[in-house]
Amino acid sequence: MTLAAEALSTGYGGVTVGRDIALEARPGEVLCLLGPNGCGKTTLFKTLLGLIPPKAGRVTLDGEDIARWPRRRLAQAVAYVPQAHAALFPFTVADMALMGRAARVGLFDRPGPADRAAATAALDSLGVGRLAPRVYTELSGGERQLALIARALAQEPKVLVMDEPTASLDLGNETRVLERVRGLKARGLAVVLSTHDPDHAFLVADRVALMAEGGIAALGTAEETLTPERLEALYGVPVATPYVPELGRRIVAPSLPTSGETP
C-alpha cells in the first residue's frame, strides 16, 4: 500500500506547522524523515495517521483520501510507533503487544489463540519475548520502545510509521531494530521513519526527506540528499560524510576541530 501526502499543510488549531508537503512511502520501501528538533516531524506523522486533520491538502492510501476511511479500516492498514512515552496504566508487555490486534479482532470478540500467537511472534522477532510477563511501567526506556514496536508489528500493517524508533536504544538494540526494518521492507511493507541520526538514512533508507521550517527541503536517495552542505545548513554545524570502504557506505559525523585547534 502506498501512503502519500499531497500538498499537505499540518498544524494545530490556528497554528500552521508544516507547509505544502508532498511525499510518498511505497510498498517495499523505507522513507527516512530527517530534520531538526521542532521542525514538524511528529505533527506530520499525526496528520499522516489521521489523528489530526490536515490544514490543507490530503493524505491518501493507494490514492484514496483517508479522511473518508473509518478508523478501524485505517488501523488495519497503518501502524504507528510513537516516541516512547510515560505509561499511565500498568499493562504487561504481553497485553501491550496484544493491543496491536485490536483492529483485527471482531468488535464484540475477545482475542483468540491466533491473536496471542501474533503478539508473541512480534515480541520474539525483536528478541524481547522474555519481557512478555513484565509490567510496561517498570521497563527501561529502551525496553518500552521495543514493546511499542512489537505492538505495531502485531497489528500486521501494510504501512508502518515510526517516530524515532531507535531514540533510547543501545547500539545492539538499535542495530537489531534497523535490521528488522530492512526485513519488513523486504516483506513488502512501506515504512516511514524519523530519526535524528543521519547514519540511519545511509543504512536503511531508499529515500530521504529532509524537513526544514515545516517544508521538505530535499527528497531523494541518501547519496543525493545527505551532502555535507545540506546537513550543515540543516543542523548548523560542520558535517563530514566520508565513504568507508569496509562498510560499503558513507557515514555522517560532525567535523569538530582536531585537538590543538581552538575554534
Ligand SMILES: Nc1ncnc2c1ncn2[C@@H]1O[C@H](COP(=O)(O)OP(=O)(O)OP(=O)(O)O)[C@@H](O)[C@H]1O
Ligand atoms: N499539541 C500541540 N499544540 C500546539 N503546538 C504543538 C503541539 N504539538 C507540537 N506543537 C508545536 O509544533 C511544532 C512542531 O513540533 P513537532 O513535535 O511536530 O516537531 P518534531 O520535528 O517532531 O520535533 P522533535 O525532533 O523535537 O521531536 C513545535 O513548534 C511544537 O511546539
